[in-house]
Amino acid sequence: MLQSPFVxxxxxxxxxSTAPGVGAIAVVRLSGSRSFEIASRIFSxxxxxxxxxxxxxxxxxxxxxxxxxxxxxxxEVILIPYKGPRTYTGEDLVEINCHGGWLAxxxxxxxxxxxxxxxxxxxxxxxxxxxxxRIDLTQAEAVLDLIQAKTSRQGQVAVSALSGALxxxxxxxxxxxxxLLSEVVAAIDFPDEVAEASSRHVxxxxxxxxxxxxxxxxxxxxxxxxxxxxxxxxxxxPNAGKSSLLNQLLKFERAIVTDIPGTxxxxxxxxxxxxxxxxxxIDTAGVRHTEDRVERAGIERTIAAIKQAELVLFVVDxxxxxxxxxxxxxxxxxxxxxxxxxxxxDRLAPESxxxxxxxxxxxxxxxxxxxxxxxxIEELTAAIERFVFAGQAAAGQGASLNARQAELCRRAAEALxxxxxxxxxxxxxxxxxxxxxxxxxxxxxxxxxxxxxxxxGRVFANxxxxx
Numbered sequence: 001m002l003q004s005p006f007v008x009x010x011x012x013x014x015x016x017s018t019a020p021g022v023g024a025i026a027v028v029r030l031s032g033s034r035s036f037e038i039a040s041r042i043f044s045x046x047x048x049x050x051x052x053x054x055x056x057x058x059x060x061x062x063x064x065x066x067x068x069x070x071x072x073x074x075x076e077v078i079l080i081p082y083k084g085p086r087t088y089t090g091e092d093l094v095e096i097n098c099h100g101g102w103l104a105x106x107x108x109x110x111x112x113x114x115x116x117x118x119x120x121x122x123x124x125x126x127x128x129x130x131x132x133x134r135i136d137l138t139q140a141e142a143v144l145d146l147i148q149a150k151t152s153r154q155g156q157v158a159v160s161a162l163s164g165a166l167x168x169x170x171x172x173x174x175x176x177x178x179x180l181l182s183e184v185v186a187a188i189d190f191p192d193e194v195a196e197a198s199s200r201h202v203x204x205x206x207x208x209x210x211x212x213x214x215x216x217x218x219x220x221x222x223x224x225x226x227x228x229x230x231x232x233x234x235x236x237x238p239n240a241g242k243s244s245l246l247n248q249l250l251k252f253e254r255a256i257v258t259d260i261p262g263t264x265x266x267x268x269x270x271x272x273x274x275x276x277x278x279x280x281x282i283d284t285a286g287v288r289h290t291e292d293r294v295e296r297a298g299i300e301r302t303i304a305a306i307k308q309a310e311l312v313l314f315v316v317d318x319x320x321x322x323x324x325x326x327x328x329x330x331x332x333x334x335x336x337x338x339x340x341x342x343x344x345x346d347r348l349a350p351e352s353x354x355x356x357x358x359x360x361x362x363x364x365x366x367x368x369x370x371x372x373x374x375x376x377i378e379e380l381t382a383a384i385e386r387f388v389f390a391g392q393a394a395a396g397q398g399a400s401l402n403a404r405q406a407e408l409c410r411r412a413a414e415a416l417x418x419x420x421x422x423x424x425x426x427x428x429x430x431x432x433x434x435x436x437x438x439x440x441x442x443x444x445x446x447x448x449x450x451x452x453x454x455x456x457g458r459v460f461a462n463x464x465x466x467x
Contacts, residue, residue: 012038013120013128014112016105017466023100028108029466030094030117031125036081038115039094041068042108043079055094057083065096065108074111075104089125090132123463127456130448137448137459138167141402144463145227153276154226161399167447169216173209173412174443180205181436188429199423202432206419209439213413216401220409223400225310225388229271229278232384233305235333236315237325238285241343244371245315246283249274249381275385282309303332311364311387312338313380318368319344321356339365339383346370404459405446412442 012032018025030039036055043055045063055061058080065074078097087093098104113119121127123144130140142161149155160166180202187196234242250272268283284302306312312333316326340363345353359366365383369376401409415438422431444450 012117013124014109014117015120015125015466016109017095017125018100018105020102021100026098026100026105028096028098028105028112029120029125030096030112031087031089031091031120031128032117033092034116035092035094036083038112038117039079039081039096041115042066042111043077043096055079055081057081058086065098065111067111068115074107075099077108085132085134088134089128090134091128120465121460122465123460123467124465126463126467127460130456136164136167136171137451137456138170138399138405138446139164140448141404141459142166142399143467145402147464147467148227151226151273151276151278154278156276157223157226157400166216166399166401166405169212170443170446173212174440174447174449176205176209177416177436177440177443181433181440184429184433184436188433196429202419202423206416210413210416213409213416217406217409217413219400220403220406222389223402223406225277226400227402229280230311230384230388231280231282231309232311232313233282233284233302233309234313234315235284235302235306235329236343237317237320237329240315240317240320241371242315243268243283245313245341245343245369246270246281248371248374248377249281274381277385277388279384306332306336309336311384312336313341314338314363315341315343315371316357317344318342318348318353318356337364337387339363339367339380339387341380342366342368343371346373346375404455408442408446412439415439415442 010033012030012034014028014030017027017029040055042065043061043063044066045061061079061081063077063079065077066072067074075098080095080097082088082093082095084091084093096108098108109119123140126135126140126143129135130137135143139162142158145158146155146162149158180197183194183197184202186194234246236242246268250270270281270283272279272281282305284305314326314329314333316322340357340360342353342357345368348356353368357366357368364387367376367380367383369380415435418435418438419432422435441450445455448456
């Protein structure tokens with residue numbers, strides 16, 4: 001079990017842990033030192049058991065929840081007590097599985113509160129698991145990621161972090177730096193007894209740690225896309241096949257498609273999963289010179305969509321090739337990443353597409369597809385996936401850093417970069433120790449070994465009550 005620097009609350013908390021609404025079963029959860037005592041007061045086991053019978057840990061009991069003041073039966077339930085520390089929170093914990101809906105779980109919760117429990121705050125059960133040292137802060141954040149996951153890829157990343165893989169890697173790097181810091185400090189405090197660490201030894205340790213931090217930092221980009229989604233704008237001249245491409249990616253007819261240029265007058269947004277990645281697809285009005293005020297307004301929204309997108313699918317009609325409209329659109333894309341998509345390849349000989357629209361060095365990829373038949377769509381979705389996981393090993397199968405963790409990794413790497421400057425400048429060992437300690441402190445905050453209550457409050461504020 002991990003060690004926590006915080007004092008664990010002594011009161012007992014309760015909350016409904018299942019989502020509100022009509023359902024077969026609801027779960028009311030109780031955690032804290034008085035959990036068994038409170039549960040025993042209101043639970044009457046069936047099959048000849050006695051009210052107030054000592055609850056046996058990790059064993060289901062069927063019975064009734066009764067108001068001890070009136071004897072009123074509230075519901076028939078399955079009650080499962082868990083003796084700490086082998087529980088979700090690390091404390092004594094009781095879960096009451098009652099009938100779903102609004103009435104039964106809320107009446108049971110009210111009864112628990114009248115018996116001395118306190119209503120839990122958002123994420124307080126998981127917070128207590130962290131404070132008890134059962135999980136670290138990266139695992140606590142992974143719980144929220146798993147709850148909020150809407151795609152299989154999001155779930156895989158969250159489960160990897162929940163297993164402790166991310167926290168373990170951070171602690172290994174931190175431990176190596178603590179060992180080095182101890183050597184440096186020992187030589188400062190006991191110069192007659194402890195030799196100074198050689199510059200070569202310090203450089204080797206720091207270089208190894210920086211490389212591992214760089215690997216972790218490489219996951220922050222994909223982590224952001226997986227958690228927040230990728231904004232992807234589909235742009236091109238009128239009638240290039242943008243709406244048809246949107247429909248192919250969505251696998252249903254979302255956008256109206258006609259042979260009339262300018263059919264799409266406004267941006268159309270649709271959230272979709274591509275290879276496990278949440279993607280906000282934005283179909284835009286075709287860019288061309290026009291006197292139509294409505295169409296011009298749509299083109300202005302296209303330009304705005306490009307500026308807000310993280311990736312652009314630049315659709316070029318292979319029947320027209322690269323002309324002035326494409327040059328204009330390329331100018332609007334600017335420094336943004338884009339995939340060049342040559343459309344209507346079904347109307348050409350296979351070797352003709354590359355001659356009409358050669359691959360461009362400034363594009364993330366150049367592909368040839370048919371939005372009408374679906375040819376090349378798998379290659380396009382694979383290119384989108386490569387963009388999301390660019391530079392990341394194993395294509396995002398492991399845990400990925402969130403924004404808080406990425407910033408702390410950046411600070412740790414920055415502190416380690418100063419070590420080289422300290423050694424090169426021949427500065428005192430105290431400066432070296434300061435640099436190393438700054439890196440250790442940043443890594444300590446990632447897993448929660450040294451973190452303020454304010455940070456903990458921010459982490460758990462996004463949780464729902466009951467988790």
